[in-house]
Amino acid sequence: MAALVSADGAYGGPVSVATDQVAALRSAGHEVTLVAGRDAASRPDHPATRLFRARRPRADGFAGMVAPGVPAWVLRHARRYDVVHVHLTRDLVTLPAAWLADRLGVPVVVQTHGQVRAEHGRLQGVLDALWTRRLIGRSRFLALTGHEAADLQRQGVPADRVDRVVNGVPLAREVAAAPGAGPRVLFVSRLADRKRPVAFVQAAALVHAVRPDVRFELWGPDGGEAPAVDAAIAASGIAAVCARRGPTSPAGARELLAGGQLFVLPSVAEPFPMAVLEALGAGLPVVLTTETGLSAAVAEAGAGAVTDGSPQELADAVLRLLGPAAWQEAATAARELARSRYAMDVVVATLEETYRRAVTERRPG
Structure with missing residues (x-):
């Protein structure tokens, strides 16, 4: 299995998906090796994990990232495996790994996490011409949503070569405790425009006017919105109860969720947010917008609240779910x-x- 890993969560949900899949497949009796590009701080957590240093020329994107050790390892070892499963984005780590495995005749399964879309820029077009389109003819693809499956088909992937899969999550050993004095409301995700962390701060200000005891924390690497978040906290006058904490590791994020009382993600265009699944697994009620791939399931189960994403609706949902009876019902439903x-x-x-x-x-013949 090939992927990218990072100690500070910079590579997002696909890291958690890949590592959870590896652990579950190993528990089911399969021999699985995780081969990944890594940042400087990441370290192997299993003898069958191979991490190779990755470098990216630009701090604001992954398209130019390279990790020469990954394709070199695939070239030497791929033939001893039955399948190579690649968590693929348009980068120079996972694309060459998938292409090499295919050229070596090893069956390839590609999971794109909604990252390989029909619309793209010039660099993505070059990468597609070199590698992505060469994978379409023989690989099987895994899609999280119907929209992602349709997008793959628009790029030429036959419908009968796309299988639907859900992101899964191990149930957390530690579960969230009911709100008491000073309940914690968490945002744990990249601070990017699509995640709308500023809306989280604006909602926090509205909640603070009613419940000054509630604390708000934003955890995650900066995706361009950190200055706006800091400015919003200062402008709202809530610095005493609302703080941007910075990045955390995937394991650290799960510990944070188990120590919170609510999880709020105001994201739009979010296919299948892993942070939400991890919150549910910790018995943490979630507050979402209608524009995530998990919103319908959360609403149906009563595992939190689904809003229009406005700060007012987010705040109203937080205040309601912090009530003891509402929280207990939603927490049980989340788990x-x-x-x-x-x-x-x-x-x-x-x-x-x-x-x-x-x-x-x-298989030949």
Whole structure:
């Protein structure tokens, strides 16, 4: 399995997806090696993990990132595996790894996490011409949503080569505690425009006017919105109860969620946010907008609140869910939703079937 990993969560949800899949597949008895580009701080957490230093020429993007050790390792070792599963984005780490495995005749399963879309810029077009389109003819693809599956098909992936998969989450060992004095409301994600962290701060100010005891924390690497977040906190006069804490590791993020009382993600155009799944797995009620791939399931289960994303609706949902009865009901529903619909054994069964199909399709004759 090939991917990118980072100690500070800079590579986002796909890192958690890949590492959770690896752990679950190993628990199911499969031999799995995780091969990944890494930042300077990341360290292997398993003897069968191979991490190679990745470098990116621009701090604000991943398209030019390179990790020469990853394709070199794939070239030497890929043939001893039944399948190579690549968590792929348009970068110079995962694309060459997938292309090399395909050229070596090893069945390839590609999971793009909604990152390989039909619309793209000049650099993405060059990468597509060199590698992405060469994978379309023989690889199997995993899609999180119907929209992602349709996008892949628009790029030429046959419909019968796209399998649907959900992101799964292990149930957290530590679960969130009911609100008491000074409840914590968390934002744990990249501080990027699409995630709308400023809306979180604006909602915090509205809640503070009613419940001055509530504390708000923003955790995650800067995706361009950190200055705006700091300015919004200062302008709202809530610095005493609202703080931007900075990045945290994927493991650290899960500990944070278990220590909070509510999770708020005002994102738009969010296919399948892993941070939300991790919050649900910790029994943490969530507040979302209508524009995530998990909004309908959360609303149906009563595992939190789905809003229009305005600061006022976000604040109203936070105030309601901090009530003891409402919180307990939503927290119980959150944990059950994670267990029943997004358990890792469901993901493993899907992956096993996809791998079998990939092997059968590449078998000679």
